[in-house]
Amino acid sequence: MPMKTTINHEKSSLHPNRVEMAIPVKPALNGAYVADYCENPTAEGNEGLVPLIPPQPHETNAARHTPPLRAPSAIAPASSKRFPVVLVSVIALLAIGAGAYYFFGSKHETTAAAPATPPPVQATVQTVAPQQVRIWNEFSGRLQAVDYAQIRPEVSGRITEVRFEDGQTVNAGDILFVIDPRPYEDAVAKAKARVASAKASIEFTKAEQKRAEILIRANAIAQRDFDQSASSDRVAVSNLDEAEAALKQASLDLEHAYVKAPISGRASRAEITVGNVVQSGPSAPVLTSIASRDGIYADFEVDEQTYLETIRNAASGNAQERLIPVQLILAGDKDHVYDGTIWSFDNRIDVASGTIRARAKFANTDAALLPGMFVTVKLASSRERSAVLIPERAIGSDQSKKFVYVVDSGNKATYREIQLGKSIREQRVIESGLLAGDRVVVDGVQHVRPGSLVQPTEITPAIVPVKITSVESAR
Structure with missing residues (x-):
């Protein structure tokens, strides 16, 4: 509350025209008094504020009669007049600021506290439906020819001809190499001569045998001579058999001089070329090889x-x-x-x-x-079985776990962990985690989060053929 000021109209002895006012003083912390300044609007010659300080007990008489200081009249009156105006202005500004904060600041906080709902995520979904499938297991393997032959020389000699090109397709019986046939042709000729000689010997011994039979019946020859004639006939027959066998072997060697393809297929390169001598036997070199096609x-x-x-x-x-x-x-x-x-x-x-x-x-x-x-x-597998399949691209990875997003009836995405089975043509068998009728997010998985609102686009499940034909495999 403002303090009342009591005006004493007694005139001062020093200044007869000045009216002094009694102004209440404020006590200080140490018991001293501090005077307020007051302006006398009625006294003539009053040029400013006069501090009124009551005499203190400890002050000397000299100090007590010291004239009081006077505030400048040009400054004090202006400050006193402005103070109420400034105070009212400050209060008004504070009120305006508080009102603005109430109407605008509180509305901003409410808006920030309630963010806008994000739009639904565009995604394609597929309704899970069991299919009849055949499970496939993968293994590593090597290809082997159904028929494969390494060609080695069966007779010794010098190679005089190579009658095929490297990598050529040949048929069974085609001549591939020619080993100098002349020695074998001579051997055949000799064998034929021995056969002819053996046949001549047989004719002679048979004639001798007939004569011996006539003479033995007439007791014209001894039994020993008859037996000798019969033995000579049998030896001649054996010699013919031997000569014929030798002829066969010579003819076979001559045939082996012309190296032929035992099977049809694709020939390898010629490992031994013209002019080289080859030896037959267990250590015979490989001339070439043929694989069936x-x-x-x-x-x-x-x-x-x-x-x-x-x-x-x-x-x-x-x-x-x-x-x-x-x-x-x-x-x-x-x-x-x-x-x-x-x-x-x-x-x-x-x-x-x-x-x-x-x-x-x-x-x-x-x-x-x-x-x-x-x-x-x-x-x-030998038979088909019913299985749930989804596209590979619908499956997400969460460290060691596999999951999909299932869209419920309210079009909200739900995280679902699954167990994977075999892969069949970009489709994956799901062993557990999904049921028939579940709607699985296929495309747009990267934009979906658990609880996300989804705007689904239904797609038709891909039908995996149980039996894959050659035409389908080639595509």
């Missing part, structure tokens, strides 16, 4: 569990095993698939590896499959 084998190892799953529902017997489908994929050419069947399983499980040797046979009509190629062999 009409069909080819794929040899691979199958683990025991897969073997049992493959043949469990198949009837025993090689004929039934050959009905099990197999696919072959070349390394670096996964778009081209060859179809074949199991040719045979071995008769035992290897105890060291726990696998069984298997062989599949494939047609090689385009001659693109070569022996020795490294291939991937896919072995199918």
